[in-house]
Amino acid sequence: MKVKRIELEGRAGRAAIERDGDRIRIDSVIRNPKGEAAWLTETASVAHIRTADDAERARLWEIARMIQRRCDGVCGTNSDIDEYHTELMRFAD
Numbered sequence: 001m002k003v004k005r006i007e008l009e010g011r012a013g014r015a016a017i018e019r020d021g022d023r024i025r026i027d028s029v030i031r032n033p034k035g036e037a038a039w040l041t042e043t044a045s046v047a048h049i050r051t052a053d054d055a056e057r058a059r060l061w062e063i064a065r066m067i068q069r070r071c072d073g074v075c076g077t078n079s080d081i082d083e084y085h086t087e088l089m090r091f092a093d
Contacts, residue, residue, distance in 0.1 A: 003090040012073025024091045049092040
């Protein structure tokens with residue numbers, strides 16, 4: 001079984017994570033106090049993650065940190081970020 005798409009939502013924003021061929025594509029949105037939306041798209045390589053490319057794994061952690069901050073609205077602890085990172089890693093299968 002492969003995960004193809006997942007949507008995450010927190011009190012401050014949301015993210016859609018999707019497998020697009022060899023890429024993990026992350027589209028996230030956050031609303032500012034005025035209610036205006038800001039979009040951001042990031043990608044990571046599944047092939048690089050599978051081969052334990054340290055740079056790509058570090059990049060995936062930074063993407064998880066960004067998603068956590070956008071969804072929760074605050075800078076979280078490593079355990080908070082790890083929950084999002086775990087979801088991202090589902091796409092590396």
